[in-house]
Amino acid sequence: xPRMEIEQRVVTANGVTQAVRVAGPPDGTxxxxxxxxxxxxxxxxxLIRRLPPTLRVVAPDLRGFGDSATAAVDATRGLRDFxxxxxxxxxxxxxxxxxxxxxxxxxxxVRPVVVGHSLGGGVAMRLLVDHPxxxxxxxxxxxxxxxxxxxxxxxxxxxxxxxxxxxxxGTANAEFVARLAAxxxxxxxPASPREVLRATYVADPASLGVDEELLLDSVLSTTIGEDNxxxxxxxxxxxxxxAPGKRGVLNALAPTWFxxxxxxxxxxxxxxxxxxxxxxxxxxxxxxxxxxxxxxSLGAVPGWPGAESCPPQPMVGQTRAVLERYAAAGGxxxxxxxxxxxxxxxxxxxxxxxxxxxxxxxxxxx
Numbered sequence: 017x018p019r020m021e022i023e024q025r026v027v028t029a030n031g032v033t034q035a036v037r038v039a040g041p042p043d044g045t046x047x048x049x050x051x052x053x054x055x056x057x058x059x060x061x062x063l064i065r066r067l068p069p070t071l072r073v074v075a076p077d078l079r080g081f082g083d084s085a086t087a088a089v090d091a092t093r094g095l096r097d098f099x100x101x102x103x104x105x106x107x108x109x110x111x112x113x114x115x116x117x118x119x120x121x122x123x124x125x126v127r128p129v130v131v132g133h134s135l136g137g138g139v140a141m142r143l144l145v146d147h148p149x150x151x152x153x154x155x156x157x158x159x160x161x162x163x164x165x166x167x168x169x170x171x172x173x174x175x176x177x178x179x180x181x182x183x184x185x186g187t188a189n190a191e192f193v194a195r196l197a198a199x200x201x202x203x204x205x206p207a208s209p210r211e212v213l214r215a216t217y218v219a220d221p222a223s224l225g226v227d228e229e230l231l232l233d234s235v236l237s238t239t240i241g242e243d244n245x246x247x248x249x250x251x252x253x254x255x256x257x258x259a260p261g262k263r264g265v266l267n268a269l270a271p272t273w274f275x276x277x278x279x280x281x282x283x284x285x286x287x288x289x290x291x292x293x294x295x296x297x298x299x300x301x302x303x304x305x306x307x308x309x310x311x312x313s314l315g316a317v318p319g320w321p322g323a324e325s326c327p328p329q330p331m332v333g334q335t336r337a338v339l340e341r342y343a344a345a346g347g348x349x350x351x352x353x354x355x356x357x358x359x360x361x362x363x364x365x366x367x368x369x370x371x372x373x374x375x376x377x378x379x380x381x382x
Contacts, residue, residue, distance in 0.1 A: 020069050022061065026083070027111065029104035035083035036105065037075040039064050042113040044072035045126055045377045046152075050102060051075070051234075052134025053265060054196070054209075054245065056082030058234035059133070062227050063362045066370050071377060074111050074128075076102060078139070080244035080265065081237055088243035091184075091260065091267030094164075094274035095135070099142035106150055127152030127287070129376045134158055134300065134359065135269060141276050148285035153376040156291045157369070158300045158359045161334040162280055164271030166307050169327050171337040173277060176326050177254040182308040183270040186249030186258025197240040201232060209235050216305065219296040219358030231363075255321050256308055277338045286347030288379070289339060290372050293332065294357025294364065302330045 020039040027034055037057045047067075049060045057075040064073055077084035078098050089097050105111055106128065130151050132140030137159020144151045163173030166187065167180035176182070191207040203210045213228070213235055214221035224231055242248045247264015251257065260270035268274060298305045305311065310328035312320025320326060339349040352372060354365045362369045 019065055020067060020071075020073070022064055025110070027105070027108055029108055030101045032079050032087045032101050033085040034079070034101060034105070035077040036111065037061070037064070037073075038111060039067070039073040040069055040071045042072060044070050045381045046072045046074070046112055046128035047373070047377060048102065048105070048128045048130045049073065049075035050098075050130065050132040050136035050139045051078065051081070052136045053269070054235050054238045055133075055231075056234045056237045058082065058230055058237070059360075060362070061230060063366060063369065066366055068374070072112065074105060076105060077237070078102075078136075080239040082234070083237070086239045086241075086244060088263065089247070089265055089268050090262070091247060091264055091270070091273050092262050093268070094276070095138045095142045095268050096146070097268070098139045099146060102139060102143055103147050103150065126380050129153045129155060129373065129380060131155040131157065131373065132159060133362065135160055135265070138162075138269065138274060138276070141280055144287070145276055145279045145283055148283050151287050152380045153287045154289045155373055155376055156289065157361050158293050158297055159291070159335065160269060160274075160300060161329065161331045162275070162277035162338045163334050164274040165266075165269040165331075166309065166329055167271045168329050168334070171330060171333050173271065173275060173334060175271065176309065177252070179250075179252050179254060179259040180270055180272045181252040181254035181259050182256050182326070183272070184249055184258070184260025185247035185264050185266040186260075187306075187308050188246035188266060193240060193246060196236060196238055196245075199236050201236070216298050217358065217360050218364050219294060219356060220364070223364040227363075255319055255326060256312070256317055277334075280338060281341045281345050286342065286345070288376065289342065289347065289349040290352065290376060291335065291339060291349060292352045292354065292361045292369060292372055294354045294359065294361055296356055297359045299359045300331050302332050303328060304331060307331075
């Protein structure tokens with residue numbers, strides 16, 4: 017199968033200068049790829065190489081990542097800043113030819129399959145809620161819970177504390193942030209971006225293969241600051257003493273501001289959803305190594321008040337419960353669990369991932 021050529025473009029949409037990777041023919045079945053936190057559209061390049069030239073693939077760098085502008089992230093809008101940026105791309109005729117601004121359909125009447133990885137999964141959910149007539153299907157790859165990241169105790173997303181203590185920018189590893197800012201490419205210590213990539217983005221670092229340097233470039237493209245990653249934090253009287261602020265990426269993921277579960281279930285138009293995850297994911301997991309409540313239960317964060325007061329977030333269980341409600345309300349979803357796979361199914365298990373994507377695009381093109 018011939019490999020699609022990837023073209024890099026710069027467009028202005030939603031008032032933000034966005035760098036976008038584009039591949040495939042203008043009249044191809046549209047696919048929109050939304051990357052996750054501490055990455056960029058580069059994270060999709062290994063996948064794009066495997067896709068057939070019948071698809072029109074658009075992969076933007078979200079604001080503050082890659083080569084896009086470092087526009088501020090208003091965390092009080094949850095992930096809506098990102099979703100609005102992505103929605104505006106659908107109206108760009110240079111990216112999706114034949115799309116009329118504000119039209120109900122895309123690319124000649126075929127709505128795009130929206131693929132979201134991690135944070136990008138949350139962006140995809142927000143996009144569906146706000147623009148249901150623009151989405152043909154969702155492919156969620158290790159997505160953030162519809163109740164946000166951290167700070168909730170059960171499948172209904174009940175807050176652990178009133179201020180969602182233990183979530184947001186204050187939970188970021190300060191050394192990792194500093195080394196991101198310094199562009200550190202070393203493998204010295206567990207907080208180096210390279211070691212974080214190897215140890216948490218995938219289950220087996222060998223799966224990074226020849227693309228490790230490209231993927232590290234993607235991680236290091238993260239804009240550091242109070243308006244971007246990780247954002248601002250607030251003090252809390254509750255353990256562990258930090259609560260979400262109102263600016264920046266990690267706060268936009270916090271359940272204080274991102275809680276899309278009920279809206280997702282209630283959305284009027286319900287395209288099919290495929291949820292792909294690895295059973296060895298250590299980022300989005302019921303035992304996430306990025307959830308301070310779980311780390312506290314391991315003794316890694318001192319002062320943990322115990323499971324009754326501060327249980328780990330059941331991230332996977334929450335997503336399943338919400339998608340079951342989505343299906344009961346007239347939608348449809350499919351959960352695909354990949355054994356031995358970590359947080360990046362499209363990198364670790366590309367053949368299976370491509371098959372799931374093509375099943376959705378084929379249905380859109382039919």
